[in-house]
Amino acid sequence: MxxxxxxxxxxxxxxxxxxxxxxxxxxxxxxxxWYSNTDTTRLQVSNTExxxxxxxxxxxxxxxxxxxxxxxxxxxxxxxxxxxxxxxCGNMLFRSDTKFASTCGWPSFYEPVRKTSVRYQPDDSxxxxxxxxxxGRCDSHLGHIFDDGPPPTHKRFCMNAISLNFEQDVKKK
Ligand SMILES: [Zn+2]
Numbered sequence: 614m615x616x617x618x619x620x621x622x623x624x625x626x627x628x629x630x631x632x633x634x635x636x637x638x639x640x641x642x643x644x645x646x647w648y649s650n651t652d653t654t655r656l657q658v659s660n661t662e663x664x665x666x667x668x669x670x671x672x673x674x675x676x677x678x679x680x681x682x683x684x685x686x687x688x689x690x691x692x693x694x695x696x697x698x699x700x701x702c703g704n705m706l707f708r709s710d711t712k713f714a715s716t717c718g719w720p721s722f723y724e725p726v727r728k729t730s731v732r733y734q735p736d737d738s739x740x741x742x743x744x745x746x747x748x749g750r751c752d753s754h755l756g757h758i759f760d761d762g763p764p765p766t767h768k769r770f771c772m773n774a775i776s777l778n779f780e781q782d783v784k785k786k
Contacts, residue, residue: 648661648703656751667701674773675701675753683718686774695781698733702751706777713763714766720777722770723762731755746770
């Protein structure tokens with residue numbers, strides 16, 4: 614009997630936890646007036662404003678160029694078919710077809726959906742010469758691009774998973 618109660622409590626906790634998580638991610642967008650999967654107009658929103666809307670973790674990566682620890686993000690291993698959007702503004706960034714298994718511990722792609730999906734700027738921080746990849750719509754930091762990717766582009770878009778929002782393809786009936 615005691616065991617059954619323990620299992621029931623555990624199940625309730627798990628259910629409550631997943632509801633809370635769903636509610637939070639839905640609310641993120643509800644409180645984000647700039648989030649759109651279709652509008653490609655460039656945004657000019659101040660960090661003061663983004664700070665009010667984004668979670669602290671996303672703000673640190675997207676707006677302060679922090680990097681999430683490798684092998685910790687939610688998408689690095691994923692092979693599910695779908696589309697990756699900017700977690701800050703909803704801009705369409707990558708298709709799962711261009712994602713490849715990379716050993717670096719971050720989700721990696723060889724090509725963005727559109728040339729204008731992202732923009733680039735030199736990054737000489739930490740005594741390295743790298744090229745930073747930013748969202749083409751809201752200028753949020755996504756990650757870096759390297760020349761060691763697979764064909765056809767031989768590029769590796771090494772992205773922070775937290776900067777991405779994945780939406781799975783709807784299965785055709
Ligand atoms: Zn964006």
